[in-house]
Amino acid sequence: MTIRIADITTAPFRRLWLAAALLAALLCSAILAPARAQSDGAAxxxxxxxxxxxxxxxxxxxxxxxxxxxxxxxxxxxxxxxxxxxxxxxxxxxxxxxxxxxxxxxxxxxxxxxxxxxxxxxxxxxxxxxxxxxxxxxxxxxxxxxxxxxxxxxxxxxxxxxxxxxxxxxxxxxxxxxxxxxxxxxxxxxxxEDFVVTEPTIDMINFKPMSPEALVGDGGLAIARVTNADVIAALERAGLGDLLPEVPMTGGPDNTYIDFVAGYANPPRIGRNGVGLEPYDTLINGTPEGTMGIFVASLHGVYDHRGTRLNNLSNQFRLDRVSVTQGRQSYEFTKSDVIFARQQIADILLLPKDAAFDPMKPWRADLYATALRPDGQREPFVLASLDYTLPQGYILMPEPTPPPVWVEPWVNARVEIAILAAALTVLTGILTFQAKLSQYRRVHRYLRTGFLLFTLVWIGWIASAQLSIVHLINYLKAPFADLGLAFYLAEPLIVILSIYTAISLVLLGRGVFCGWLCPFGALQELLANLARALKLRQWNPPERLQRHLWMGKYLSLGLILTLVVFAPEAAPVAEEIEPFKTAITAMFVRGLPYVIYALALLTIGLFTERAFCRFLCPLGGALAVLDRLHMVDLLKRRPECGNPCHLCERSCPVRAIERSGKIVMAECFQCLDCQVEYYDDRRCPPLAKARKQRERAARQPAAAPAMPGLVLPKEATT
Known part of the structure; x- marks a missing residue:
């Protein structure tokens, strides 16, 4: 095909040049604006x-x-x-x-x-x-x-x-x-120089004075309270019920024989409070690095965990009243393994250097006693056992890795996401089966009005999910400003609406968002329906004037993009061309000038439906530019549309149908009003004519059937 220079001035080519110019402006704004913004912020x-x-x-x-x-x-x-x-x-x-x-x-x-x-x-x-x-x-x-x-x-x-x-x-x-x-x-x-923990670590830093009772209370120490009755029971369990303990009991059955406590000694809140500063310092600084200790103490009663035989060479200086067990490994101690406290019966028992002991896993301390036979022979038995696990409060844990910052809004908005997903599923069904739906005028009207109310009240006023030119510009700028995935995903409902709008824009055109999902557009259309119900006079510009007015939304888009690039500090003011923030997200709770502006646009819309959407909306301008890419036309046309019939043209509330009958998809809001007329066999002339023909044929009497057995002459049959 040959293109003459003169052809470039025709309307289709002007629209293509305009689309190319606006797309170039969008790209420039994406590349240049972040640099300007950053340089401004640095000053x-x-x-x-x-x-x-x-x-x-x-x-x-x-x-x-x-x-x-x-x-x-x-x-x-x-x-x-x-x-x-x-x-x-x-x-x-x-x-x-x-x-x-x-x-x-x-x-x-x-x-x-x-x-x-x-x-x-x-x-x-x-x-x-x-x-x-x-x-x-x-x-x-x-x-x-x-x-x-x-x-x-x-x-x-x-x-x-x-x-x-x-x-x-x-x-x-x-x-x-x-x-x-x-x-x-x-x-x-x-x-x-904050101590950074990369794996669970024993807390060797924090210390505060605590009594043994307080340590027992928070789990730092485990306690076994043994009464005289418990001693008798332990002898019975060991098969020594006819004997008495070597250390005699005093008082009645409820008298305390020993309060035995044990715990892991290395944390200062346990070890230092248990034995005092000097013995604890011996554990930390006077032993090889990595040495671990078990704190044991006898608080009350006539019995203690030390005994006297740990001083006897004949006993090999063994501390035979205490052992520690973890898993299958048991540890016994001699006098050289004990760091003694000076003012109480409390000790730190040093584990072997090569001990495969894990202080963060459970272990057990056993306390032993002996019974004397008549012949003087000693019989050891387990007096008490303490099961111990170091509490979490004594373990420094790595700081939890926070989830990506975009996860929080998606989790918090899961109910809203489900509601929006259900609504978009319904809308998809409406668009998919629009041919069937359009055959029922009343069902179409109720369904559309109901969906517009949902868009205004829930999407707009409750969820504050009004898509605007601000979102479009920010999405375009993000890759050039090193804003990662979190920036795109920070607003779940807007993200979902943006994706749905992008897909529907490529498939069906601008009208899916502007006609069904824009809360401010829904507000305008609902008010226009009310105005018609009140019989307010409606005005629509002539076709030629309307084409000039359509350019307003491209001019407002161009103004905003220009300011984003060359005067970013003024761009937010220009973005107020959209009254969305005032009428939808702020619900008119803003400064008086903004409210007056939004109300003025809505008032104009009472007499010219969706005047702002058609003639001024910058987001609508951007979507109209990209509408040229749409792939599918679901809106049906007949050869009679535009010549001689103009029914759909007159029924279109936004005058997006030319006199020729062609639908200007960049200006169409997919309201389906024209499709209702298209399928109405009482209003659409071709369908009405066909219906009348069918009705006339149905009213004509059928030919009388021949009588059985009657033979007509040849000339009669001809």
Whole structure:
């Protein structure tokens, strides 16, 4: 085919040139805008200049002085109360430079104590599109950041308020929370040389004074309380019921014979509290590295775990009253294996250097006694057994690897995801079986009105899942701003709607989203239905004027893309061309100018259906450009459409059908009104004519049948 220069000025080629220009602008905005945004973000004041007295009082109350840390670590300042350093203050912009929903990094300053507690957080700068010029959400964000106070400086740590509290700006809130937690952890680890645990490790760091009773209470020590009655029972179990213990019992059956305690001695809370500082220091510093000890003590009663024979050479200095067993391995001890406490009957029993002993696994301590036969022979028996497992509180565990940041919103939104998936399944069924559905005018009207109400109320006002030009621009910019998969998946409902819109756009065209899934579009159409019910006069521009008005949405799209590239600070203002934030996500709770603008557009829509969608919507412009790619036309046409019949053209509420009968798919909202007319055999002229012919044929009497046995003359039959 030969193309003349003059042909390039025709309408089809103008649309192709426009599509190419807008796609190029989208690509430019994706490539150039992140660089501009990052350069703008870098031009900030120093940390101390940003930490004004009111800000400092909010993020770290009581701090009287700051001093910048001069090293190569994360930028931070030491916080002092008087002469005492109590923690650090930092900025997420300096430490992790995290972006929120926009590609421009925000600046949240916060404080953290030396023990890893966040003291407060304040946002100084952001370009989050759903927070700008929105006082209600900004106040919610401030309350959300205030709730970080007292939380743990660890990514993934729980907070008092969930990010969903900042309704409509959940992604921004979650990103700021994560940035504060991650920055605080990085600052502390670098400055304090925080002990990093990569596998379960015995806690050899933490210590606080505790009594034996308190250690028994938290599981650090296990106790066996043996009464005189228990001694008699132990003798019976050993088959020595006719004998008495070598150490005589005193008092009645309930009197204490011994309170025997045992535990793993290496943690300072157990060993140091049990035997005192000097004996414990002998275990830690006076024995070969890696030596393990078992703490045993006799607290009350006439019996003790030492006895006297550990001092006898004839007994080989054995501590014959105590043994330790783990699995199939048993350990016995001599006097040289014992570190004695000086002020109580408490000892640390040293395990052999080559002992295959795992202190994190269960073990058992057995306490023995002896019974005397009349001939003086001693008979040993087990007096008590202690089963012991070191409590989790004495084991340092590796910090749990937080799940990818996108997992949290998907888990939290699982109910909403299920509802949206069900709705999209219904919509898919409507589009798939639209030919059948369109044959029932009333069913079509009820089903469409019901789905539009669902889109407005649930998708828009409840779930705040209004897809907008902001999402499209951010998705395009993300790969060039090094924003990973988490950025794309941070908003589950928007992700699902975006994928469904992209697929339906390629298959069927723009109208699936604009006509069925856009909450603001649904609001306009429902109001238009109400206006027609009230018999308000409707106006639609002539075809030629309408073609010029259609260009408005491309111009608004071009304006936004231009500002994104060359004046990113002004782009959020231009994005307010979309009233979605005001009418849907904020539900009209915004500044008066925004509310007046949204109401003005809705008022115009009462007289010209979906005027904003048709003539001004930048997202609609982007989808209309890409509509040229759609592959399938499900909307049916007949040769009579446009010549001579104009029924569908007149029934189209948005005038997306030309006088020739051709449907302009880039302007079609897939409402199926034209298909209802197409299948109506009482309104569609070709179908009506065929119906009338069938009815006339049905009314004509059938030819009389010949009488049986009657033969007619030949001339009569002819």
């Amino acid at each position: 900030t004041a120093s940390l101390l200049d940003r930490l004004t007295p009111p800000v400092l009082a909010a993020i770290y109350p009581g701090v009287t002085r700051l001093a910048m840390v001069a090293d190569d670590g994360p930028v931070s300042a030491e916080a002092y109360i008087g002469d005492d350093m109590v923690g650090y203050v930092f900025s997420t912009l300096d430490v992790v430079r995290a972006p929120g929903y926009s590609s421009t990094p925000f600046d949240v300053v916060a404080g953290v104590t030396m023990d890893g507690t966040i003291t407060g957080a304040v946002v100084l700068f952001h370009r989050e599109p759903y927070l700008l010029n929105d006082r209600r959400r900004t106040e919610q964000l401030m309350m959300f950041l205030d709730a970080l106070e007292g939380g743990e400086a660890r990514l993934g740590a729980a907070t008092r308020i969930e990010p969903g509290f900042v309704a409509g700006a959940t992604i921004s809130a979650r990103a700021m929370r994560n940035a504060v937690q991650e920055s605080a952890r990085m600052v502390l680890r670098y400055r304090t």
